[in-house]
Amino acid sequence: MRRLILAAVLIAAAPVDGSAQGGWDDPFPAHQVMDNLYFVGTGGLGTFLVTTPEGHILINTDFERTIPLIEESVAALGFDLDDVKIILGSHAHGDHQAADVFLRERTGAQVMIMQEDVAGWQRMNRGDNIPIERILHDGDEVTLGGTTLVAHRTPGHTRGCTSWGVELEEGGETYNALIVCSFGVNANYVLVDNPNYPDIADDYRATFAKARAMPVDVFVASHGSFYDLPAKHEKLLHRMQGDPNPFVDHAGFLAYIDFQEGRFQAMLDSQRRSGR
Numbered sequence: 001m002r003r004l005i006l007a008a009v010l011i012a013a014a015p016v017d018g019s020a021q022g023g024w025d026d027p028f029p030a031h032q033v034m035d036n037l038y039f040v041g042t043g044g045l046g047t048f049l050v051t052t053p054e055g056h057i058l059i060n061t062d063f064e065r066t067i068p069l070i071e072e073s074v075a076a077l078g079f080d081l082d083d084v085k086i087i088l089g090s091h092a093h094g095d096h097q098a099a100d101v102f103l104r105e106r107t108g109a110q111v112m113i114m115q116e117d118v119a120g121w122q123r124m125n126r127g128d129n130i131p132i133e134r135i136l137h138d139g140d141e142v143t144l145g146g147t148t149l150v151a152h153r154t155p156g157h158t159r160g161c162t163s164w165g166v167e168l169e170e171g172g173e174t175y176n177a178l179i180v181c182s183f184g185v186n187a188n189y190v191l192v193d194n195p196n197y198p199d200i201a202d203d204y205r206a207t208f209a210k211a212r213a214m215p216v217d218v219f220v221a222s223h224g225s226f227y228d229l230p231a232k233h234e235k236l237l238h239r240m241q242g243d244p245n246p247f248v249d250h251a252g253f254l255a256y257i258d259f260q261e262g263r264f265q266a267m268l269d270s271q272r273r274s275g276r
Ligand SMILES: [Zn+2]
Pocket: 091, 093, 157, 182
């Protein structure tokens, strides 16, 4: 409906910063991914707005210092951050969900967290007793204003790592979008005999297998680098009527899984060799 026209307007309205880099605190042009899914993050942080007639869903608040950049991006798209009704996230790490309570206090939005990430999220958001409006489980649906997001638990990176699925429409076709949590292994992760997370290696393996079987058309993630955002955004800027949507990239999604599984296996092998 309004999609292609809106995309053209956004190019003009977005806060384009010629010096924008891939850093966490660098601005990045706000843009429509597809349908009612918009990118409102930074050069390094993937934050997404799902707009509906009954208010919006924000996925990943990042740090408190990121909120002004997110707010600018939301405004550049013609929306209002104060209309956010639901706050969701990828996983309980500071670069994705440290500002959840901060934004909830401002907007009155509900916060929903995957059960297995509750403890980590509370530690990061001012303490053990901080309330959560809804605890999520694998496969749970979150619906607002006619849009439904599905919480796919993809553990490993954290226990409650959540990849968000949503059906989008463009040009009369329906596409499955996935906002990927992270399938990456951080350099300090212990994959062998980890007393704090004994099942970590099994969780990663299950997540790689689960992800590979998912019908993902539109691939975006909690860090733009995971899905080659700068190159895809460049394509979006030069997209002509009839060109494919650059964010439709099942092959890129599979390549991301392969890459992360290769890193996981290499780290696992090396930790086993060194007798951890
Ligand atoms: Zn993380």
